[in-house]
Amino acid sequence: MNPTSLPVVALTLGDPAGIGAELIARLLARPETTALANVVLVGDRWLWEDGQRIAGVRVATDEVRTLAEVRARTDITRPALLEVRSIDPAAVHRGQAGAPGGRSVLQVLDQCMDATLAGDIDAICFAPLNKQAMKIGGLQHEDELHHFAEHLGVTGYFCEFNTLGDLWTSRISSHVPLKDVANYLSIERIEQAAALIYRSLRDNGVAEPRIAIAAFNPHAGDGGVCGREEIDIIIPAVARLQARRWPSASPFHGPFPADTIFLKAQAGEYQAIVTMYHDQGQIAIKLMGFRRGVTVQGGLPIPITTPAHGTAYDIAGQGKADVEATWQAFRIASRMGAAHRLDFVEPF
Incomplete structure (x- = not known):
């Protein structure tokens, strides 16, 4: 495996009150995941640990201090982990939309988008988020796509x-x-x-x-x-x-x-x-x-994908979440991230 030939794909844990952390734990427990991309998990350590506990898996990670370090890794058989302190565990009420969770999602996604603009990340795949939580947490747009477009300067x-x-x-x-x-x-x-x-x-x-x-x-x-x-x-x-x-x-x-x-x-x-x-x-x-099903955010300067289903508050914390849509979202992010990394330009 040549690390320099694979795209850097950032994974985020989604709404802390939903099934996102569990889904990402199940995804990263699949050995084929790190064969498709140089993966970096961006999020709160406690939430990542909680997701592994719920999913019943343990995934070894390599810690990085900045997203700029990820592309230089020589061994990408384990995902990188960038710890972000975006929310206190006491502020999360599982299965409920809350402003702290919305702010957490926005903070982590904004950090990933900044890294893509800096050339450190080739694609983002985010676990399910909740629009209500994001809006009461500070989202000023009708949905996350419009937030992405403004943050990335899309005209x-x-x-x-x-x-x-x-x-x-x-x-x-x-x-x-x-x-x-x-x-x-x-x-x-x-x-x-x-x-x-x-x-x-x-x-x-x-x-x-x-x-x-x-x-x-x-x-x-x-x-x-x-x-x-x-x-x-x-x-x-x-x-x-x-x-x-x-x-x-x-x-x-x-x-x-x-x-x-x-x-x-x-x-x-x-x-x-x-x-x-x-x-x-x-x-x-x-x-x-x-x-x-997968949602792809089209028309942005970077590939961003997510499973098409929501946060599934009704089963959050129960270990029942199906990882298939997250796996498909990650595969698309990896393929499109590779094209982005090669500066793919269509002839029209």
Whole structure:
């Protein structure tokens, strides 16, 4: 194993009141984890110890004093550990959202993002967090993605991707009321979202992504009888995408009715679907494989991933958490982190 050839991936323990520390303990107990990346765990020592106790595992780590030291390690068969003192154990009430836990999450993630901007980390994979805890703990944005974008100085288009194995989805609008979704539809946003997921799939090792664009209205509008968004916005956006030059041939198709588009993906016709709003894609993805789902923060200058499920407060501390989605999130972070490390640039 050549340590210099692998990406540096930071793992964080997530909301201290949830299942995050247990998940990371189970992840790092798998020997194949350190074969994919130079791993550094960033978080409170007591929380890491607690996660191992709950998971029933012990994982040896090598301590580092700064994240800048991680890339220089010559032996990466054990994960590195950077201790961060972000929260006192007495401030954590297991299974409950609290401001101290939200502040802890923000502190650790901000430290990791600063390290990526400094070139010390190639990707971040974070354990589940809780938006309520983060908001009462100081989060000033609608969600963590917008916090990441501001912290990293992003001015272009960004959005969440949800993945399930070889299938990825993006969406034109996200955490907004359903009554407002139509206001977010535009030719430009659809074009940006489609181009972004295309580039991200290429970073993830898909040489020739095929991407389907979802319709907005039932039956794709039925020729305007059931809404004109397809005629006025989505079809022109797909035409503009098809007119551009891409590294692979004819990557974009649609729009397809939302109630059949995932059948095409299940049949292997497409590797990604651009949906128009949150539940249009999320319901299908979670029904198809909730325990394997991953969220990728798209459009950021660094890869950031997390399991698509939440903090599971109802089973926190019980040793029941399933690590599969965390494992998949880590694998994606490692692949995209490798592309980031090589300064991968698409020719368009």
